[in-house]
Amino acid sequence: MKLLKDILYGVSLSAVSGDTNVMINNVHFDSRQVEMDDVFVAVRGTLTDGHKYIQKAVELGAKAVVCEELPDILVNGVTYLKVVDSNSALAVLASNFYDNPSKNLKLVGITGTNGKTTVSTLLYNLFKKAGYKVGLISTIKIMVDKKEYKTNHTTPDVLTINQRLSQMNEDGVEFCFMEVSSHGIHQKRSEGLHFAGAIFTNLSHDHLDYHKNFAEYRDIKKKLFDALPKSAFALTNLDDKNGKVMLQNTKARKQSYALKTYADYRAQILEKQFNGQLLKIDDNELWSKLIGDFNAYNLLAIYATADLLGLEKMETLKLISELENVDGRFQYFISKEKITAIVDYAHTPDALKNVLVTINALRTGNENVITVVGCGGDRDKSKRPVMGHIASEMSNQAIFTSDNPRTESPTTIIEEMEAGVEPQNTRKVLSIENRKQAIKTACKLALANDIILVAGKGHETYQETDGVRVDFDDFKEVKAALAELDK
Ligand SMILES: CC(=O)N[C@H]1[C@@H](OP(=O)(O)OP(=O)(O)OC[C@H]2O[C@@H](n3ccc(=O)[nH]c3=O)[C@H](O)[C@@H]2O)O[C@H](CO)[C@@H](O)[C@@H]1O[C@H](C)C(=O)N[C@@H](C)C(=O)N[C@H](CCC(=O)O)C(=O)O
Ligand SMILES: Nc1ncnc2c1ncn2[C@@H]1O[C@H](COP(=O)(O)OP(=O)(O)OP(=O)(O)O)[C@@H](O)[C@H]1O
Ligand SMILES: N[C@H](CCC[C@H](N)C(=O)O)C(=O)O
Ligand SMILES: [Mg+2]
Secondary structure, three states: OEEHHHHOOOOOEEEEEOOOOOEEOOEEOOHHHOOOOOEEEOOEOOOOEHHHHHHHHHHOOOOEEEEOOOOOOOOOOOEEEEEOOHHHHHHHHHHHHOOOHHHHOEEEEEEOOOOHHHHHHHHHHHHHHOOOOEEEEOOOOEEEOOEEEOOOOOOOOHHHHHHHHHHHHHOOOOEEEEEOOHHHHHOOOOOOOOOOEEEEOOOOOOOOOOOOOHHHHHHHHHHHHHOOOOOOEEEEEOOOOOHHHHHOOOOOEEEEEEOOOOOOEEEEEEEEEOOEEEEEEOOEEEEEOOOOHHHHHHHHHHHHHHHHOOOOHHHHHHHHOOOOOOOOOOEEEEOOOOOEEEEEOOOOHHHHHHHHHHHHHHOOOOOOEEEEEOOOOOOOOOHHHHHHHHHHHHOOEEEEOOOOOEOOOHHHHHHHHHOOOOHHHHHHEEEOOOHHHHHHHHHHHOOOOOEEEEEOOOOOOEEEEOOEEEEOOHHHHHHHHHHHHHO
16 A cells, blocks of 8 residues: 555646545556556547546546546545646656665666567576576567566556566566567557666667658657657667757767767677677677677667676676577577578568668578568558568568457458569569468478568567467478478
């Protein structure tokens, strides 16, 4: 139980009706979860408006209601608090309710279109190897030191974040690495958190269905940096044309990394092979199993972060060289027939291009590249023709298929991908709606030394159609299909 007055500390209230000297049990933004003596925060969403459920929440026992508009009928014994922005108020309430757990550890936020999961997971693994208790909040999972929790979002809601951070406090976690998505920043899921640092990876085409345009998408990412305290570091990628923008208005210590331009942390790629690459960082050589120029950026970002958080440089380099690929990110195996199958979470045009550039650069002869790819439903439609174009242009054979169609027609999504294929590439494209069949077909078409890329779903273990998730795992599917052919 907490005193309402205490958890309201820092919330700017425009009107109060009722007593704030009352004990409350919990905080919720979903009326369906409200129980006796809870606080209900009414948030305006994209599908509905939490204000519609205030009465329902009170019926279920809410002792206090936080809202942007007071309801017509105020119930006796319930405290009503009017605020300008419910999401911001929720963020402050959540931090206060859990005793501001982000202040008791070093929380680092990672933002950017691609690379957030890779960088945050590598940092988690690196700091664990260095002997620390570490936390991770990522697309794949949440880790409270060694305890694993499932997640549905890249950046969870602000109550879940604070709840997990508070658990981290209890377990003595010293560092937490957290992905901060643009949706998360926009919906203020990361507000009120005390960051020790923030990292910007890159910015390219994604989520232009949700954000009005690219400039708005960029400015939302920048808000993470704008809100950093003076004590934090703000680490940006200067090779990305939006890298500098992130640092424009931050109070934090400005730090940068780059491969092509002058920066505080610099690296050079000395050698590229299929099973790894050799980098030069700070006059020291680093061998990593993670390949691709994009991973050179990821590795440099984690090296810089480790330094900024006080790890010893040589020790960091040694530990980085032991890091494995993150699940579903360039995860590969070679079949008995010498066919290489790669599963990668590339679900944006830039990621798909990067992965195909990496694969094509590693070809030694006339082996074929066969790409199986789809685009998610209920997500940015403008990505579809661009990804269709890239897959058909940069592969010898492209097979368009379903990703997570969600509520959309898989046929329509594939047609939108096909619209991006240049006439000279149409002969290279097959469209097979069923993802299992598409993967099987790729395996049947592959000859010895060929490379199959299955892109878009990476670590995901489901496929979502019409709100129903069925088990589906790209890595298992491609492995089974190739094993079948090996018999
Ligand atoms: C577009 C989007 O981000 N939507 C998120 C948003 O939902 P919403 O705004 O549509 O909520 P809503 O359904 O309209 O409801 C409004 C309010 O009424 C409340 N309500 C609703 C019904 C009821 O009976 N009672 C009640 O109180 C809801 O709890 C909510 O507070 O707030 C919900 C609660 O936090 C989220 O679950 C939901 O995520 C949806 C499921 C989603 O798919 N989000 C994706 C796009 C997302 O956030 N992705 C990013 C990654 C993107 C990246 O790759 O960078 C992520 O961080 O995961
Ligand atoms: N630094 C990078 N620059 C460009 N592409 C990258 C980078 N790192 C990874 N990728 C590509 O993007 C894909 C997704 O990577 P990752 O999961 O790390 O990104 P993310 O930012 O977490 O994505 P999401 O927004 O879905 O959470 C990878 O599978 C790889 O193809
Ligand atoms: N975080 C991304 C993941 C996309 C993954 C892709 N497989 C899809 O389902 O579209 C999003 O929610 O847009
Ligand atoms: Mg991610």
